[in-house]
Amino acid sequence: MIKLQGLTRKFNGLVAVDGLTFEVGEGEIFGLLGPNGAGKTTTVRMLCCLIKPTGGKAFVGGYEVGKDALRVREIVGLLPEAPGLYGELSAYRxxxxYAKLYGVPKRRREENIERFLKMLGLWGRRDDPVATFSRGMQQKLAIVRAMVHEPKVLFLDEPTAALAPESAKTVRDFILELKQERRTIFLCTHNLHEAERLCDRVAITNSKLIAIGSPSELEQKFGPSRTEIRLERVSRKIVDAVRRLKHVKGVEVVGDKLMVEVEDPEAANPVIVEAVVKHGGRVRYVARAVHALEETYLRLVRESEA
Amino acid sequence: MRPDRVWEIARKDMASVRRHKYVLYGLIGIPLIFAIFIPMASIYPVVTSEEPLDNKLPPFAQPGMAPKQAVVTGLANMAVLMFMFLPAAIPSTIASYTFVGEKVNRQLEPLLATPTTDLELLIGKGLGAFVPAMAATFASFAGLVAIVDVLTFPLFGYLLLPNLISAVVLLVYAPLVCLLSVSWSIFISSKVSDVRAAMQLGIVGIAPVLLFYFLFMGGIVSLEWMTLVAFGLVLASASAGLFALSKATFQREEILTKWR
Structure with a gap:
């Protein structure tokens, strides 16, 4: 559905996006991760035909970015960083x-507006001026705006930024519902938990493409594998015993938890648990450490900047 | 060019403008002043005064008439010429809100992401400033005509306005001045990020109108056909030039990467 071939954008000699090459399939939720200034917004703007590439090519839905700009814009929806709604007008207006600018016929327009506003819990406020909405409600309304013409591809730039947890969950659930409808979703985010939960694949960029794959693939390939073992009580004896095991690369104690860095969790975890029990430890649970994508991301970005 | 999309953009801007009370006050207040205050302050005192002396006639007095009629006709023509200020001033106020305001509030990016061409966006947003300005100008002019005719009918025995000059001003000059002002405001919008600054700079758009007005008032030019045609050509060229400039300025790429 989306294809980038060496996509490049320079601003007065400064390379914002440097030769990005990857593809995003139909119905996929794809995350673009990167630090501030990594060129995420520039990439999205190029793919939405708002600005032109200075090098390379890109295709969205088979249409070439730049050459078939109107066609591309017809099949994409964009949620920019700022909601940019008209505060003096009602949500419905x-x-x-926007539905009229996208050429949505009247009946379909009314159905879509009602359906999406109801999905995001805003139907009851449809006639209120948007200026009276909270930041979260405005963000949700901006997502509906991006969806009102039922685009094949949806570009979401930080969709849950500045949202309260319950609103963020509503938005994430909404995105997952859109995935069921086989829509392609291109997500720019700093929220790595969100990327891990929502995205089928992610690309980590810092102007250039650093890594691409599913979150678990990236974690396996680049990230430290960490096992979290919660014990009734952590003792020095247990920590030393675990540290001596050959599969273990490092141990950190966090409260009543052992955070154990291992190379191959499947081989190492049974041995670690056995050692803990042998040295008097009572195991409450064993889990893969969370924030694995975050650690992978931070490591890759640091390496790219070094 | 798809007229339905162009009109939708203009309609939205006009609806937004109606909800900005300061713009709305300007849209109603300034035309009211033009329609009522100007004839009452200039024509009424002359109509109700003694007959002016031949050798004390002001330079704008219409030649070939009785002194009082000459002065009143000159004042009526001046009032008509002043109607070029309305389509010059009003669009700069509206466009400051709809261009700079939307830029500051980051409302342009989602609009630019729609499948509309740059020209449709430009014309739609231009119309959003043009239509209310011209509507206010015509409504205000209707008020002026009514007041001037009520005041001057006893003196002339016929309706002084509308006359040929007013037709030229209203139907040719006013739309051109309005286009010039809208184009200038769009250009200004790309350079400033403050609505008030845009409004102040937008007022520069009335400079050619002001110049023509003072030339007439000082008796340096008279309202003959040659003068009217020459000024019309100047306005048309300036409008066309500024429209081309605003078209070059109002492009997605420029707006997102260069507009400050």
């Missing part, structure tokens, strides 16, 4: 305006 905002959506109606």
């Amino acid at each position: 905002n959506l109606e305006f």
Whole structure:
């Protein structure tokens, strides 16, 4: 559905996006991760035909970015960083305006507006001026705006930024529902938990492409594998015993938990648990350490900047 | 060019403008002043005064008439010429809100992501400033005509306005001045990030109108056909030039990467 071939954008000699090459399949949720200034927004703007590439090519839905700009813009929806709604107009009027610009017929327009506003819990406020909405409600309305013409590809730039946890969950659930409808979703985010939960694949960029794959693939390939073992009580004897095991690369104690860095968790975990029990430890649970993608991401970005 | 999309953009801007009370006050207040205050302050005192002396006639007095009629006709023509200020001033206020305001509030990016061409966006947003300005100008002019005719009918025995000059001003000059002002405001919008600054700079758009007005008032030019045609050509060229400039300025790439 989306294809980038050496996509490049320079601004006065400064390379914002440097030769990105990857593909995103239909119905996939794809995350673009990278630090501030990594060129994520520039990439999205190029793919939405808002600015032109200075090098390479890109295709969205089979249409070439730049050459078939109107066609591309017809099949994509964009949620930019700022909601950019018209505060003085009602929620309904905002959506109606955009639906008309996308050429959505009247009946379909009314159905879509009602359906999406109901999905995000805003139908009851449809006639209120948007200026009276909270930041979270505005963000949700901006997502509906991006969806009002039922685009094949949806570009979401930080969709849950500045949202309260319950609103963020509503938005994430909404994104997952869109995936069921086989829509392709291109997500720019700093929220790595979100990327891990939502995305089928992610690309880590810092102007250039650093790594691409599913979150678990990236974690396996690049990230430290960490096992979290919660004990009734952590003792010095147990820590020393675990540290001596040959599969173990490092041990950290966090409260009543042992955070054990291992190369091959499947081989190492039974041996670690056995050693803990042998040295008097009572295991409450064993789990893969969370934030694995975060650690992978930070490591890759640091390496790219070094 | 798809007229339905262009009109939708203009309609949205006009609806937004209606909800900005300061813009709305300007849209109603300034035309009211033009329609009522100007004739009452300039024509009424002359109509109700003694007959002016031949050798004390002001330079704008219409030649070939009785002194009082000459002065009143000159004042009526001046009032008509002043109607070029309305389509010059109003669009700069509206466009400051709809261009700079939307830029500051980051409302342009989602709009630019829609499948509309740069020209459709430009014309739609331009119309959003043009239509209310011209509507206010015509409504205000109707008020002026009514007041001037009520004041001057006893003196002339016929309706002084509308006359040929007013037709030229309203139907040719006013739209051109309005286009010039809108184009200038769009250009300004790409350079400033403050609505008030845009409004102040937008007022520069009335400079050619001001110049023509003072030339007439000082008796340096008279309202003959040659003068009217020459000024019309100047306005048309300036409008076309500024529209081309605003078209070059109002492009997605420029707006997102260069507009400050």
